[in-house]
Amino acid sequence: MAYASDRLAYGVCDITGFRYRLRDMRKTWDGLLVGPDQWSPKSPQIMPKPPAVDPQALKDPRPDPSSNGNDFYANFLVYSTYKDGPLGTKLQTFAMSANVGTVGVTTT
Numbered sequence: 001m002a003y004a005s006d007r008l009a010y011g012v013c014d015i016t017g018f019r020y021r022l023r024d025m026r027k028t029w030d031g032l033l034v035g036p037d038q039w040s041p042k043s044p045q046i047m048p049k050p051p052a053v054d055p056q057a058l059k060d061p062r063p064d065p066s067s068n069g070n071d072f073y074a075n076f077l078v079y080s081t082y083k084d085g086p087l088g089t090k091l092q093t094f095a096m097s098a099n100v101g102t103v104g105v106t107t108t
Contacts, residue, residue, distance in 0.1 A: 013038055 003009075009022035014032040025033050029042040 004022075007023075010019050011022040011025045011033060012019055013025070013035040015034050015038045018035055020035040024036050026036060026039040027033055028039060029046075
């Protein structure tokens with residue numbers, strides 16, 4: 001297929017609709033054909049680099065069987081500004097129950 005010569009060809013900007021010489025127009029990173037005053041390079045924030053791979057991470061981690069349930073995440077320490085001391089060193093759970101009462105429904 002034959003195309004028009006650059007010195008005689010004009011194009012229409014996809015953003016503004018203005019007419020420019022085709023040889024002066026540029027294509028943006030997303031495929032738009034724009035005039036030289038509308039063109040800008042692709043911002044690095046549009047497609048950020050993927051995070052670096054952590055070489056120390058394990059694919060399928062499992063707890064250490066020799067720890068007997070006393071893994072590092074079961075013992076933790078929470079600091080507070082109240083009286084400048086720790087709040088707790090062992091995770092303890094408790095039971096709770098609540099009653100709302102009875103509800104009567106009458107339909108007619």
